[in-house]
Amino acid sequence: MTFRSATARGFSLVEALVAAVILGVGLIGLAKLQSVIIGSSDLSQQRNEATRIAQDKIEHYRGYTTLLTTSGQLAYEDIVNSTSAETVVGVNAIYSRSWSIAECCFSNDHARVCPAENCASSTRFKQLVVTVDWVDKTNIDQSVILRTIVGGLDPDLDAELVSRPTTTDPGSDDDPGSDDDPGSDDDPGSDDDPVVDPGAVPCSITIAGSRRNRNADVVIVSPPDSSCSYPGNDTYSCSVNASTGMSIDIRHTSGGSETRSLSADCSMPTIAIDF
CATH class of the missing domain: 3.30.360 (Dihydrodipicolinate Reductase; domain 2)
Incomplete structure (x- = not known):
């Protein structure tokens, strides 16, 4: 005959069933969570x-x-x-x-x-x-x-603005014959008759376009007397005080920087450049 101590205890059937229910509910929740994660990834x-x-x-x-x-x-x-x-x-x-x-x-x-x-x-x-x-x-x-x-913007004109050559004024200091020119600095009356280069007349140019990243900055590196604004989330507009032939550098910054250069042309008051 086997005797069991009065202090010995085990799990009852009810306790085992409650534990099984709790475990099952947890597994079901975990399965649904995994399904949501997979769906979000897809x-x-x-x-x-x-x-x-x-x-x-x-x-x-x-x-x-x-x-x-x-x-x-x-x-x-x-x-x-x-x-x-x-x-x-x-x-x-x-x-x-x-x-x-x-x-x-x-x-x-x-x-x-x-x-x-x-x-x-x-x-x-x-x-x-x-x-x-x-x-x-x-x-x-x-x-x-x-x-x-x-x-x-005409693609051919865009390339021309970047690569336009610089011309030399025949009456400038680079001209070997300028020292003998009666209208040069040696002429006492030259101060009364200043020569103005029509291409150097200042003008205002607007550079505008789109930007891939609405958080990116678009700035005019040169000339310094310029300002940019953002009329829309994906657009920009810059006002530049320049003159024909002046070099304009515009920079787009978004996780790195991209700078484009062009030669100003006062006959084109607005230039479109997309980044």
Whole structure:
């Protein structure tokens, strides 16, 4: 015969059942949490891919090579609204891409005006809005929308502004025959007849465009007497006091710096540069 001590105790059936219920509830909660984490990761990957698809269309239109419609080339004039949505098969989903175009301009106070009416042709640009739609794995409609502007600057003129050569005045000190010129500094009457270079007359130039990062800074490095403002989250506008032939350096800072240089031309009061 076996005798059990009165102080010996074990788990009753009720206690074991309660423990099993608590453990089961915890495991169910953990499984749901893991499902939410996986779903969030999938949606994040889909948004990144949709953003890239929208950016591809923006870069495509920014790469136009001429202003007027030309066979075999992408022209600024050809940047128009999409007639139907494009289907793009991605790694994480199937996307639908569409875009809209609005003719806009900058007013005298550098504000964006859409649609453009009674604006000078040199201040006109196109506002591009790209929309990418898709259905996620939970059958919920999702979308990504990117907005930017595309300036109507002739690509050939842009290259000319950067590489324009500097001319030498025949009557300057570099001219070997200037010392014998009766109108030179040796002429007592030369002080009464100053020679003014028409290209050195000062003027005000507006440089405006879009910036990829709304937190990025756009500054005019030279000339120093310049100021920049941000009329929109993705645009900038800088006022520069310059003269024809003066070098202008504009810097875009966003996790690094990008500086572009151009030669001022007073015949172009507004220049569009996108970053």
